[in-house]
Amino acid sequence: MGKVARDCGVDMDGIRVGNRVIGTQGRVTVGWENIPKVEGGPFKRLFFTYFQPAVLFAMILFWYYAPNSIVKATTAIYIGIGFKALLLALEWVNPRFDSWRLTWKELATDLFYVGLGYTILNTVDNYIGDGVMIEAIQHAFTLEKLTWFTGLPLLLQAFLIAFIFDFGQYWMHRGMHNWYPLWLPHSVHHYITQLNINKGAVGNPVELFLIGLGVGGFFDFLPRAFLLAGAIGMSIGIYQHINVRFNSPKWWRFLFNTTEHHSLHHSQDYEATRSNYAGSFIFIDRMFGTCIDGEAELLGLEHGRRMSISEQMTYPFTEGWKSLKERFGQQPAAVPAE
Amino acid sequence: MNLRFIDWIWCIRGNLALAPGQSSDEAFERLRSLFQKQGTTHQTTGETLTFRKKDQAAQDAMSIFEGGILHIENQAGGAVLRYILTSRALLFCFLAPLLFLGFAQLNITLGKLDKQATEAAKKAGKDTDAKKKADAEKKEIKLNPIDKMLGAPEPEKPKKDGKDKKEEKKEDKKFSPTSGYVFAGIIAALWLIGRILEDWLIRRLFRKTLLGEG
Numbered sequence: 254m255g256k257v258a259r260d261c262g263v264d265m266d267g268i269r270v271g272n273r274v275i276g277t278q279g280r281v282t283v284g285w286e287n288i289p290k291v292e293g294g295p296f297k298r299l300f301f302t303y304f305q306p307a308v309l310f311a312m313i314l315f316w317y318y319a320p321n322s323i324v325k326a327t328t329a330i331y332i333g334i335g336f337k338a339l340l341l342a343l344e345w346v347n348p349r350f351d352s353w354r355l356t357w358k359e360l361a362t363d364l365f366y367v368g369l370g371y372t373i374l375n376t377v378d379n380y381i382g383d384g385v386m387i388e389a390i391q392h393a394f395t396l397e398k399l400t401w402f403t404g405l406p407l408l409l410q411a412f413l414i415a416f417i418f419d420f421g422q423y424w425m426h427r428g429m430h431n432w433y434p435l436w437l438p439h440s441v442h443h444y445i446t447q448l449n450i451n452k453g454a455v456g457n458p459v460e461l462f463l464i465g466l467g468v469g470g471f472f473d474f475l476p477r478a479f480l481l482a483g484a485i486g487m488s489i490g491i492y493q494h495i496n497v498r499f500n501s502p503k504w505w506r507f508l509f510n511t512t513e514h515h516s517l518h519h520s521q522d523y524e525a526t527r528s529n530y531a532g533s534f535i536f537i538d539r540m541f542g543t544c545i546d547g548e549a550e551l552l553g554l555e556h557g558r559r560m561s562i563s564e565q566m567t568y569p570f571t572e573g574w575k576s577l578k579e580r581f582g583q584q585p586a587a588v589p590a591e
Numbered sequence: 592m593n594l595r596f597i598d599w600i601w602c603i604r605g606n607l608a609l610a611p612g613q614s615s616d617e618a619f620e621r622l623r624s625l626f627q628k629q630g631t632t633h634q635t636t637g638e639t640l641t642f643r644k645k646d647q648a649a650q651d652a653m654s655i656f657e658g659g660i661l662h663i664e665n666q667a668g669g670a671v672l673r674y675i676l677t678s679r680a681l682l683f684c685f686l687a688p689l690l691f692l693g694f695a696q697l698n699i700t701l702g703k704l705d706k707q708a709t710e711a712a713k714k715a716g717k718d719t720d721a722k723k724k725a726d727a728e729k730k731e732i733k734l735n736p737i738d739k740m741l742g743a744p745e746p747e748k749p750k751k752d753g754k755d756k757k758e759e760k761k762e763d764k765k766f767s768p769t770s771g772y773v774f775a776g777i778i779a780a781l782w783l784i785g786r787i788l789e790d791w792l793i794r795r796l797f798r799k800t801l802l803g804e805g
Contacts, residue, residue, distance in 0.1 A: 324744075559654075561679075
């Protein structure tokens, strides 16, 4: 795939990737060989080649060996905040596209959504989140947690947690692109016109709730395994929405989702958006034939119309109402011609 | 109601002296490029230019504004550009901390209700059996031999008295108002930064454009 890929103009025929033709409606680049590399001195190139794997292995080592006294969720939260601050600095130093530069308005919008995630969505989760649902199911069917998982090696437990969650996310996300009632709330996220580190939080709250659902609660894992899984997920998935150019190693981009993959998913080309659904593990897309290796600069539905926050909040409902009226509304009776 | 006393929250006003000899037509001609952007409409009447923006692009240098008036005044010392620009983003950012304070308050209220419900259930002895069962299930977890060999710390032993402080702490954090307060603070700081930064940026943009440096 992608051997003969090139930059496709909107007026071009696009490029065949498997059974699909990509790039007939929006400009996309397909194939790793067509994606620009990090430019600059040897240190800069070395840094932006090995930064991602180095962080991943450092996180694994930290959460594997850290004493019990600091293996807790608050440590993970502080590390997450510090890491995001570092990545924001990297966006400034080595942006993938100048047209994705973070502005005050974009930062304010993104942080507003991050805030919703930490506040009201958390509150809602206390009542109808996956944890509550799973407990209710376990209670109704007198199911026990699968406790033998705690006997597995820590890294295997952590991988299983991350994989099970991402596998669920893959199908939820794919469902959102294929079933209109789920597409309505998710479509709002596809109105973002640039990628920045906090853009993953931007979307209609209904969608943000749905995409956060997981089935990990059915299993019993060690707390350290959960934190390890969180660290692995963060060290891979965080690059989905980032404006930094990396020379990610081949094995990394074969296994993991990258900003290149995700920019293609957000492109203005309809066929390209129906690819790269996984959050962290792009090999799930490879397994199911939905992976496309490439990138896009021009993003967003309706040729990059930037939606305001107020419209983002109401869009799924107003659009849903319009569709219902179209489908079930009374058609005016035909008047016979005289 | 006279909004003049509070509209500094979402309005940016400023004056900029035109270059000596620069006419209003010349000045507007130079500024016009700023209003030929996606989602922007504008009209010039005499010495006044009015513009409106809707769904403006993220990278539009004036993206935070929804509308504004630019007026050129001819004074004894030379022509001056006066502008007043309105920004819904600034207004929203100013008000958003209230929303987050509301979320914090909501969590406090819900936390109290949750505590009352838990205590009532405890009194009624509803969860005694479940708790006993859960306590009985608490057994020591052993590390996998591979992890032992690699030197990973052993998991903590479960407390025998049945009162797991971690669980209690977790329950308390379920309805914590802290994140609401933190984000109210962050967004309030953002408004302050935005109000100062965007004022400076737009002044710089107008000056550069008028001088033909933009």
